[in-house]
Amino acid sequence: MSAGPIRGNSLAAPALDEFRYDDAIVRKFTLATIAWGVVAMLAGVVIALQLAFPAANLGLEWTSFGRLRPLHTNAAIFAFAGNAVFAAVYYSTQRLCKARMWSDRLSNLHFWGWQLIIVCAALTLPFGITQGKEYAELEWPIDLLIAVVWLGFFGTNFFMTLKNRRERHLYVALWFYIATIVTVTLLHVFNSLSLPLAVVELVKTGQWPRGTDWLKSWSVYAGVQDAFMQWWYGHNAVAFFLTTPFLGLMYYFLPKAADRPVYSYRLSIVHFWSLVFIYIWAGPHHLHYTAIPAWASTLGMIFSLMLWMPSWGGMINGLLTLRGAWSKVAADPVLKFFVWGITFYGMSTFEGPMLSIKSVNSLSHYTDWTIAHVHSGALGWNGLMTFGMVYWLLPRLFQTEIWSKRLVSAHFYTSTIGLALYVLAIYTAGITQGLMWRAFDESGALQFPNFVETVTSLIPMYWIRVLGGLLYFSGIVMCGINTYMTWRARPAVYADPIVRAAPLSRDYADPPVPETALTTNIEFGRKLDAVVVKGWFHRVWERKPLKFSLLTLAAVVVASLFEMIPTFLIRSNVPSIASVKPYTPLELAGRDIYIAEGCYNCHSQMIRPLFAEVKRYGDYSRPGESVYDHPFQWGSRRIGPDLAREGGRQSLDWQIRHLEDPRQLVEQSIMPSYAHLLRQPLDFDSIQGRVTAMAMLGVPYGEAVKPGKAAAMAREQAAALSKQLIAQGGYDHLADTKALALVAYLQRLGTDLTAPAEPAASTQAAATETIP
Numbered sequence: 001m002s003a004g005p006i007r008g009n010s011l012a013a014p015a016l017d018e019f020r021y022d023d024a025i026v027r028k029f030t031l032a033t034i035a036w037g038v039v040a041m042l043a044g045v046v047i048a049l050q051l052a053f054p055a056a057n058l059g060l061e062w063t064s065f066g067r068l069r070p071l072h073t074n075a076a077i078f079a080f081a082g083n084a085v086f087a088a089v090y091y092s093t094q095r096l097c098k099a100r101m102w103s104d105r106l107s108n109l110h111f112w113g114w115q116l117i118i119v120c121a122a123l124t125l126p127f128g129i130t131q132g133k134e135y136a137e138l139e140w141p142i143d144l145l146i147a148v149v150w151l152g153f154f155g156t157n158f159f160m161t162l163k164n165r166r167e168r169h170l171y172v173a174l175w176f177y178i179a180t181i182v183t184v185t186l187l188h189v190f191n192s193l194s195l196p197l198a199v200v201e202l203v204k205t206g207q208w209p210r211g212t213d214w215l216k217s218w219s220v221y222a223g224v225q226d227a228f229m230q231w232w233y234g235h236n237a238v239a240f241f242l243t244t245p246f247l248g249l250m251y252y253f254l255p256k257a258a259d260r261p262v263y264s265y266r267l268s269i270v271h272f273w274s275l276v277f278i279y280i281w282a283g284p285h286h287l288h289y290t291a292i293p294a295w296a297s298t299l300g301m302i303f304s305l306m307l308w309m310p311s312w313g314g315m316i317n318g319l320l321t322l323r324g325a326w327s328k329v330a331a332d333p334v335l336k337f338f339v340w341g342i343t344f345y346g347m348s349t350f351e352g353p354m355l356s357i358k359s360v361n362s363l364s365h366y367t368d369w370t371i372a373h374v375h376s377g378a379l380g381w382n383g384l385m386t387f388g389m390v391y392w393l394l395p396r397l398f399q400t401e402i403w404s405k406r407l408v409s410a411h412f413y414t415s416t417i418g419l420a421l422y423v424l425a426i427y428t429a430g431i432t433q434g435l436m437w438r439a440f441d442e443s444g445a446l447q448f449p450n451f452v453e454t455v456t457s458l459i460p461m462y463w464i465r466v467l468g469g470l471l472y473f474s475g476i477v478m479c480g481i482n483t484y485m486t487w488r489a490r491p492a493v494y495a496d497p498i499v500r501a502a503p504l505s506r507d508y509a510d511p512p513v514p515e516t517a518l519t520t521n522i523e524f525g526r527k528l529d530a531v532v533v534k535g536w537f538h539r540v541w542e543r544k545p546l547k548f549s550l551l552t553l554a555a556v557v558v559a560s561l562f563e564m565i566p567t568f569l570i571r572s573n574v575p576s577i578a579s580v581k582p583y584t585p586l587e588l589a590g591r592d593i594y595i596a597e598g599c600y601n602c603h604s605q606m607i608r609p610l611f612a613e614v615k616r617y618g619d620y621s622r623p624g625e626s627v628y629d630h631p632f633q634w635g636s637r638r639i640g641p642d643l644a645r646e647g648g649r650q651s652l653d654w655q656i657r658h659l660e661d662p663r664q665l666v667e668q669s670i671m672p673s674y675a676h677l678l679r680q681p682l683d684f685d686s687i688q689g690r691v692t693a694m695a696m697l698g699v700p701y702g703e704a705v706k707p708g709k710a711a712a713m714a715r716e717q718a719a720a721l722s723k724q725l726i727a728q729g730g731y732d733h734l735a736d737t738k739a740l741a742l743v744a745y746l747q748r749l750g751t752d753l754t755a756p757a758e759p760a761a762s763t764q765a766a767a768t769e770t771i772p
Contacts, residue, residue, distance in 0.1 A: 016500040017166065021094045023496060025107040027397050029087035030390060031487070032115060034480050036079035037386075039122075041473040043072040048469050051639070052462035054670045062126040064672040065639075066598025070137045071125045076378060077135065077241065079118045084386040085245040086114070086154070089177050091393065092252040093158065096174055097165030098501040106157040113149035117142060128596030129215050133230050133631050135237050136191055140217040143192040150188070155181050162545040166501040170542040172268040175552075176248035178545070179276050182553050183240040186560075191233035193220045200693045213686050216592070218693055223626035224292055224574045227634055228284065228567050232560065235283035242378065244275070246345075246385050250318050253389050254338050258328060263320035267313055274310035276552055278303050280559040285356035288365060289608035290634055291623040293573045296563060297358070304356030311349030318342040333408045337388030340416060344380025348373065363438070366604055366638040368458070369430025376423045379472060383419075387411065387479060394486050399494055403485035411478040418471025425464035432457060433638075438612035446615055451641040456668045577624035579755040582699045583748060585687045585710040586717040590745030592690065593738050595633075597674065604635030605644045605749065618645035618750065625753060628699050640671060645750035652721060653730035655743045677739040678731070682718075684711045717744065 049056045050065045057063045090107065094100060101107050120142045124130070130137040138146070158181060162174070170178075194217040201209050208214060221229050255262055262268060284292060284300030319342055322329065329335045351373050355364050364370060395402050402408065436454045439447035448454055541548045567573055583591060594600070607613050609620040621644050626632055635642075650658075654665065660678055662669035691710040695701045704710045721744060722735035734740045 016502055018498050018500050019100050020496045020498060022101050022104055022107060023091070023397055023494070025101065025104075025111060026087050026091045026393070028111050029083045029090060030393055030397060031483065032111070033080060033083040033087055033386060033390065034476070034483050036075060036083060036118060037476045038473075038480055040072060040075035040080045041469070041476050043068055043075055045466065045469045045473050047072055048462065048466050050672070051670055052459055052466055054672060057672050059673060059675075061128075061597075061674075061676045064598070064674075066601050066672070067126050067128060069598060069601045070130060071122065073135060074121050074125065074137065075118070077237070078121070081242055081246075081378070081382045081386065082114065084382075084389065085180070085241070085249070086110070087393070088245065088249040088253070088389055089158065092173055092248070093161055093177065096167060096171045096252070097161055098167045098499065099161055099165050102157050102160035102164055106153050110149060110153040110157065113145065113153055117145055117149060120145070124215070127212075128598070129212060130596060130598070131194065131217060131219065131631065132595035132600055132633070133191070133219065133233075134636060135234050136188075136230070139215045140192070140194050140196045141215065143188070143194075146188060147185075151181075151185050155185065159545065159549070166503055168504060168543055169539060170545060170548065171252070172262065172265070172272065173248040173252040175272050175542075175548070176244045176251070178549050179272070179552050180240050180245045180248070182549055183236065183244075183276075183280070183556050186553070186556060187233045187236050187240065191229050194218055195220060195693055195697055197689050197693060200696060201689050204689075204692055209686070209689065210683075213683075213689070216690075218697065219631040220697060221632075222628060222630045222697070223632050224623045225568055226630070226632040227287055227290065228292060228296065228564070230632070231286040232280075232283040232563070235286060236280055238377070239275075239279040239282075242382050243279075246382055247271075247275075247314055249385060249389055250314075250338070250342065253392055254318055254321055254342075257332070257334050257338060257388070257392050258322050258325040260321050260323070260325050263317050263323065267317045271310050271313040271317060273555070275307075275314070277555040277559065278307050278310060280556050281563065282307055282356065284563070285361070286636070287634075288356075288358050288361040289610060290606050291621050291626070293567065296567060299563065301356045301358060305353045308350060308353040311352075312346060315342055315346035315349070318345075333405070333412050334388050334391045336409075336412050337384045337391065340412075341381055341384035341388060344376055344384065344419075348377035348381055351376070362608075362610060363434040364430065365608075366636070367430040367433040367437075368426045368461075368637075369434065370637070372423045372426035372430055375426070376419075379415075379419050379422070383472075384415070387415070387475075390479065390483070394483060398486050398490040400486060400489045400491065403482050403489065407478050407482050411475045411482070414478065415472050415475035418468045418473075418475065420468070422465050422468030422472065425461040425468065429458045429461040429465075432461070437616070438610070440612070446612070449616070451616075452666055452668045455639070455670060574623045574627065576627060577622060577752070580624055580627060580752045581755075582628045582694065582701055583745070584713065584717055585691050585704060586714040586721075586741050587745045587748045588690055588694065589682060589687050589714060590738075590741035590743070591633075593677070593742045594745055595631075597677075597742075600633050600635050601637065602639040602671070604638050604642045606634035607642055607644045613642070617642045619753060622753070625750075628694070630694065630697055630699075643746065643749055647747045647749045647751040651728050652725045652743060652747065653728040655746055656725065656730055656734065656739060659739055659742065674739070674742075677742060678734060678737055680738045681736050682714075682738050682741050684714055684736075687711050687714050714741075 046056065046063070047065050047068050057065065061067070090101060117138075121138055124139060124142070125137060129139055131139055158177065162170070196214070196217040197209050198214040201207055209216075219226050251262060251268065281303035282300055284296045285304045286300075288297050288301070319339070322335070322339070325335075329339055355361055355370070355373060391402065391408050433454055436448045436457065441447045541551065582588075605621075607617045607620045614620055626634070656678070658665050659674040661673050661675065662671040688708065688710040691701055691704050695705045704713060718735050718740055721740055722732070725734065725740070726732045
């Protein structure tokens with residue numbers, strides 16, 4: 001007798017629906033994954049080479065490290081990993097739901113919309129069109145497009161497929177897909193809230209901004225709040241774009257490849273809910289010893305440490321799924337990719353909580369240690385899992401044998417060796433940096449007072465990283481060749497099989513546990529009857545996708561609000577400083593140039609209250625210093641020195657010549673030349689809109705918001721600075737250039753802390769705390 005579902009009192013067999021899965025969309029996303037993977041890894045090799053050999057940027061403004069680094073990260077995360085996620089979701093969801101995707105049109109709109117987003121990123125980031133927020137650099141029109149494509153096309157199609165499924169219970173992979181879609185939507189929407197210059201100009205003047213200025217926008221958050229929101233987003237973009245969907249991928253494709261059931265259903269329940277609830281709290285550990293409130297930093301550390309347990313629960317569940325199948329791993333390169341990918345997941349999710357410990361973070365933060373950690377996860381976990389999935393899919397999608405299994409094995413060993421070289425070299429570089437920054441000699445002075453000394457010591461490690469990156473890049477090229485040759489051998493017409501499945505009915509009861517299933521599963525060390533009895537409450541949720549999604553959303557929202565509400569509403573978390581005033585219009589324009597050039601990718605503006613940092617850079621940074629920074633510029637890495645107290649340290653002429661060619665002043669510098677800024681004119685007329693935008697965001701600009709006033713003030717300050725520059729023996733033609741605006745901004749940094757606490761009428765500064 002059939003062990004199928006009981007449908008009321010009727011014993012008649014239900015009518016079966018006939019349909020075909022839509023594998024065409026999976027093919028598209030799979031091919032896009034490989035194509036964009038080549039682009040992302042090539043960009044990574046180029047910027048890695050620039051650190052070891054600065055001339056590799058060819059002296060072009062569009063290929064500098066500051067502009068290409070965001071292109072690399074966006075291509076790796078959203079193009080390579082993103083397309084891999086969509087390929088996995090579209091392939092596995094249809095089979096787990098026994099249903100074709102709800103709308104072929106939405107599937108194709110999703111595919112082409114996502115590729116359009118990636119192309120827009122590739123066209124804007126090298127030209128300095130950026131919001132300046134890590135992993136969220138794309139400007140507001142692209143952000144809107146992301147929201148439409150992600151939720152409108154992808155989310156709608158996915159949830160409607162769940163609604164129309166023919167399989168009653170949601171398999172564990174689908175849980176992680178739900179968490180991904182729900183949480184990424186929340187993260188993207190709230191972190192991307194910004195005020196576009198186009199809106200400002202239309203409201204104030206009724207005119208559309210000239211050129212590409214209409215693309216410019218500024219975060220609605222500032223300073224401490226912006227830092228908190230950014231790393232609430234940044235850490236959880238890693239969690240819910242690079243972790244949860246790849247865990248869903250693991251739970252589906254690893255059992256398929258190994259021909260073994262998932263080790264433990266109960267462990268997957270604990271793994272999922274603890275991961276979803278805990279991960280969202282951990283973002284503030286990226287801001288240890290910075291100007292955020294100590295309670296938020298400590299809370300982030302505590303939850304990060306807790307995160308180790310559910311993360312390893314997922315790793316254990318994945319690796320133990322291979323019990324009894326380890327002999328296959330030696331022969332099957334697909335399983336090798338999966339095993340090493342899960343292993344790197346385990347290593348990364350152990351190291352992450354370790355780096356969140358404040359004493360460890362005091363050494364690792366701003367160093368290349370963090371870079372090594374990120375790449376061990378991105379290249380090891382996401383990359384290797386993607387390659388394993390692609391090689392498993394190729395013969396099934398193209399209905400032919402894979403072109404070269406030997407090339408698959410060569411790819412595995414090449415990538416693994418390259419990955420090992422990369423991360424070991426950069427771990428060494430990061431620890432070396434941290435130790436050198438805090439080293440003192442017998443007299444109590446800094447042992448390496450010149451920052452460039454710490455840079456030159458890393459050059460050998462940077463060359464090893466280039467070699468490792470080239471090997472990893474070679475591996476994905478091998479994958480591209482194998483994919484292309486397999487595609488060429490495809491049949492003239494795909495023979496997509498007809499699938500038959502009964503539609504769901506409302507009168508449903510869970511089937512009894514078949515004795516054969518019980519006997520079989522005992523052999524794997526599990527008792528299916530115990531799973532059914534003890535997991536009954538969860539199986540109810542698994543039948544209700546809407547309820548399951550709302551519970552997931554609730555877990556994320558509760559944690560987020562608990563941290564956000566005090567940070568935004570309790571003024572003592574961000575005490576203001578009487579002497580801190582808004583940037584002048586010229587300095588504000590210079591700040592936008594600083595962001596456009598990607599300077600935040602190499603320089604921090606946050607001196608932590610650690611003795612070595614105060615000794616090297618000056619007094620530590622306060623929360624109130626950045627209250628007018630939209631967005632904040634604390635940074636996450638120091639390839640160059642911290643700039644929080646840069647103002648007044650060097651002459652105007654030194655700053656200009658340093659921009660023109662850093663090596664004429666510091667021979668060992670690896671900073672690219674910004675000579676183009678000495679030639680490019682500054683658009684003074686656009687400054688008024690920027691000042692007005694800041695005023696609309698709450699920055700007290702007073703008289704400067706009057707029409708034409710900001711441009712006049714900027715020209716006046718530029719003329720005064722030009723005279724000062726000429727008096728120092730500098731160039732006499734820079735009064736109307738971007739270089740002078742950028743230097744005006746740099747010369748302002750950190751000077752407010754020691755400025756007289758006299759609120760100016762033009763700024764309407766309010767004081768609640770004065771720094772002595």
